Amino acid sequence: MSDQVPPGRSTDPGAADAGAPLPPVSPGAADGAGAPPEPHAASTQKPDVGKRVIAYIIDAVVAGVLSYVPVIGSLLGFAYILTRDGFSFEFMDGRSLGKKLMKLRPVRDDGGAMDITTSIKRNWTLALGSLGYLVVYAPFLGIIALSLLLTLVGAVVGIIEIYLVLTAPDGRRYGDRFAGTHVVETDS
Incomplete structure (x- = not known):
């Protein structure tokens, strides 16, 4: 018998056989980064459309109430609609008031926390x-046409977004696809 070790083989009995295929390893698996994301909600199925509509109505009412604040109200309402799912306050838990009340949560597709x-x-x-x-309250009186145009475009885009929530198999609208998010139902 020969004491020679074939190329690519080890004499260490605990070493992996260099000739044997290795199991696939996802990037960062050693530190947990390649592990599947932790579930953030009770379900990953398409949430009840009625709950989403009611949640949006609640959020629209909040934005409407904020818009009555003198001088900066329209800005506050706009800012709320834009940032409502990124609040990290413990009681909001990364979701808007409407979603909190309707037990819905936007979650990132990569499992990361929602942020602004x-x-x-x-x-x-x-x-x-x-x-x-917002444009209506700008100091330029000649931009009312721009305001009307933005409002009209916003209405059309809103209708498209609602249509997608109703008809897309996963309930994702363009905003969800752009941000890499989806909405799920939760237990709390």
């Missing part, structure tokens, strides 16, 4: 209509 940037990416399509109201 993701909320802006997700909600800019819905904030377009509010932007039209």
